[in-house]
Amino acid sequence: MSRDHRVSLKDVAKLAGVDVSTASRILGGKPGQRISEEARARILEAAKSLQYQPNALARALRTARTFTLGLVVPQFDNPVFSLAIRGAEAAAARRGYSILIAHRDPDHIDAGTYERLAGTHRVDGLLAASLDDDRNLIEDLKAAQIPFVLMNRSVGTSPSVALDTESAARIGVEHLLALGHRRVAHIAGRLEGFNGQARLAGYYGALQAAGLPADPSLVEPAGYSVEGGAEAMRRLLTRCAPLPTAVLAATLVSATGAIAALHEAGISVPRQISVIAIHDAPIAAMVYPALTTVRTPLEAMGASAAELLIDLIEGGTPEAVRLLPPSGLSIRKSTAPPPLDSA
Amino acid sequence: MSRDHRVSLKDVAKLAGVDVSTASRILGGKPGQRISEEARARILEAAKSLQYQPNALARALRTARTFTLGLVVPQFDNPVFSLAIRGAEAAAARRGYSILIAHRDPDHIDAGTYERLAGTHRVDGLLAASLDDDRNLIEDLKAAQIPFVLMNRSVGTSPSVALDTESAARIGVEHLLALGHRRVAHIAGRLEGFNGQARLAGYYGALQAAGLPADPSLVEPAGYSVEGGAEAMRRLLTRCAPLPTAVLAATLVSATGAIAALHEAGISVPRQISVIAIHDAPIAAMVYPALTTVRTPLEAMGASAAELLIDLIEGGTPEAVRLLPPSGLSIRKSTAPPPLDSA
DNA sequence: CTGTTAGCGCATTCAC
DNA sequence: GTGAATGCGCTAACAG
Numbered sequence: 001m002s003r004d005h006r007v008s009l010k011d012v013a014k015l016a017g018v019d020v021s022t023a024s025r026i027l028g029g030k031p032g033q034r035i036s037e038e039a040r041a042r043i044l045e046a047a048k049s050l051q052y053q054p055n056a057l058a059r060a061l062r063t064a065r066t067f068t069l070g071l072v073v074p075q076f077d078n079p080v081f082s083l084a085i086r087g088a089e090a091a092a093a094r095r096g097y098s099i100l101i102a103h104r105d106p107d108h109i110d111a112g113t114y115e116r117l118a119g120t121h122r123v124d125g126l127l128a129a130s131l132d133d134d135r136n137l138i139e140d141l142k143a144a145q146i147p148f149v150l151m152n153r154s155v156g157t158s159p160s161v162a163l164d165t166e167s168a169a170r171i172g173v174e175h176l177l178a179l180g181h182r183r184v185a186h187i188a189g190r191l192e193g194f195n196g197q198a199r200l201a202g203y204y205g206a207l208q209a210a211g212l213p214a215d216p217s218l219v220e221p222a223g224y225s226v227e228g229g230a231e232a233m234r235r236l237l238t239r240c241a242p243l244p245t246a247v248l249a250a251t252l253v254s255a256t257g258a259i260a261a262l263h264e265a266g267i268s269v270p271r272q273i274s275v276i277a278i279h280d281a282p283i284a285a286m287v288y289p290a291l292t293t294v295r296t297p298l299e300a301m302g303a304s305a306a307e308l309l310i311d312l313i314e315g316g317t318p319e320a321v322r323l324l325p326p327s328g329l330s331i332r333k334s335t336a337p338p339p340l341d342s343a
Numbered sequence: 344m345s346r347d348h349r350v351s352l353k354d355v356a357k358l359a360g361v362d363v364s365t366a367s368r369i370l371g372g373k374p375g376q377r378i379s380e381e382a383r384a385r386i387l388e389a390a391k392s393l394q395y396q397p398n399a400l401a402r403a404l405r406t407a408r409t410f411t412l413g414l415v416v417p418q419f420d421n422p423v424f425s426l427a428i429r430g431a432e433a434a435a436a437r438r439g440y441s442i443l444i445a446h447r448d449p450d451h452i453d454a455g456t457y458e459r460l461a462g463t464h465r466v467d468g469l470l471a472a473s474l475d476d477d478r479n480l481i482e483d484l485k486a487a488q489i490p491f492v493l494m495n496r497s498v499g500t501s502p503s504v505a506l507d508t509e510s511a512a513r514i515g516v517e518h519l520l521a522l523g524h525r526r527v528a529h530i531a532g533r534l535e536g537f538n539g540q541a542r543l544a545g546y547y548g549a550l551q552a553a554g555l556p557a558d559p560s561l562v563e564p565a566g567y568s569v570e571g572g573a574e575a576m577r578r579l580l581t582r583c584a585p586l587p588t589a590v591l592a593a594t595l596v597s598a599t600g601a602i603a604a605l606h607e608a609g610i611s612v613p614r615q616i617s618v619i620a621i622h623d624a625p626i627a628a629m630v631y632p633a634l635t636t637v638r639t640p641l642e643a644m645g646a647s648a649a650e651l652l653i654d655l656i657e658g659g660t661p662e663a664v665r666l667l668p669p670s671g672l673s674i675r676k677s678t679a680p681p682p683l684d685s686a
Numbered sequence: 687c688t689g690t691t692a693g694c695g696c697a698t699t700c701a702c
Numbered sequence: 703g704t705g706a707a708t709g710c711g712c713t714a715a716c717a718g
Contacts, residue, residue, distance in 0.1 A: 021690080022689070024712065036688090054712075055463065055710085058404050060712095061711080068443070077426060077624070090446065099444050101428075103429070116396070121398045121399055282420060282596075283599075286630055287631060288631045352696065365704055371696095377703055
């Protein structure tokens, strides 16, 4: 077939009978180029027949633009990030960018991740996904000296795309209230974190708007693990004098733990206690009973973050802090009216 | 602080009072370089004080090596791939490589993914994850003209790292047989696919070894979705004269669907029917009852594939087809001895 | 309208 | 031991 050596601009130029720079000008695709129709056609045709693909490395070296985004995530196996990655990849691809992915362990102190990606000229910008608890995230990011966008969290006025978890929590509680529940517990994430605080505010806000008291003993932090959710549920079960009739869980993961704890205790979901979770992903349909959730635009968050970053890179758009509203409820089987005798 | 322009070799050389080429030689890190101790020290120190980071683009252009692996996956939100990505990223990082990630929709015919990554000189090799049903995968991969490793599937003698799903299926059935089951159904993936056939062989093999008949009416294809698993289970429930007392599910995802269908039908798991699934991931612990699974080295598959690819890139090691054995059972709550009256 | 010139930052002969 | 020269493939001024 074809020779081993990859075809370069030089080959195209030679075949078309023009200079490399001319070929470059035409294949660069910029509209207002002065060129004879004939020459343009020859170049285009030569490129096609040779299956020319520009060397991204050389181009990037010359133009100082890689058309690559660095995406740094703390976990891969969390549906929140899986879906965000997917959204970011798709949006980036639509605009001609690729994603270079890197893991950053938030516990292990390896501050260099961002600087390494940026300093070696491999990416044009950074997409930094974060859980609640990342230390000096912004400092590290700023040290990288290139555009960046925070994902799943916002800090000050730094460009970011996060979810409006306060609204999500409110909507979740409102759903429970509408079903008739009056004693609603909250299995929280980490109370201090960005999302943790927002959820708490939404939870209390919805209660307050309904004229219900804010009872801190109904709130139990659980972190973001299955076991954490289960333990929090057990604590609520032993501590609460009249049991709650419904629970708002901070995430899918802790919700499943909570449900497992309820099964263990012989409590029927949703007959005795309803459970609703924030975030929606395939696994919500996989647990038993299928989880009612507040749908949260995870994929859109990734896409929006990628787009914002590209805007920043290309246009130098002003800083933006985006908060994406929840996109509704997925009502499945884990919520129902409270038992009749609960009043 | 520092100026805006990034520090290059030239800056280091100037500060150290040597030529760029000399600085390059030393900073390149190759052992046998003839250089005065004094000069070497000056160069190293200059590099450190300027926080020099080599421009990966320029280096790659010059050496035709990017130290980047292209990772192409059909899905992001499947635990199998999430974990494999994680393993690949970690292994690559250990050996100084980065991961450029791309999505390839197996339905949508976009053959160019591999060639685009390779032809633009962005990656040194390709890691191609695949479900069972990818069309002309190998052709597309070969067209890319760079080293590649298949993941989760093997085809002929092409380098690949897959899971020994035949053994996994066998181990799963053996567990059920050891509990006393004699009527074991199989919710399969796609019967024609690589993994589908292997699982089927393992399933029949275990049955045969125990002197049990191979009953095709107990095998039901389900694809790889929750709903597919549920439907397959419903079909088994209506079709099978004496119901099976246990089910081997091809994946976690279809297992959860099957369990949901059993719940619907009012059948108790594991009291009336036991369920075991192949693959293990956090969600296995999240469903109710917690799923007993055959543990499968998903992360190791990603890591091994990355390492094999790097070996191929660096050494030109001969072709290798690796099959990773399952790493045991995670016995949870979804399997138990059959009901007494089932014999 | 098109070719010439000049690097982007680095690694690699080859002289000295 | 070390520096000068060269080019990876491409784009961007600037001439002509």
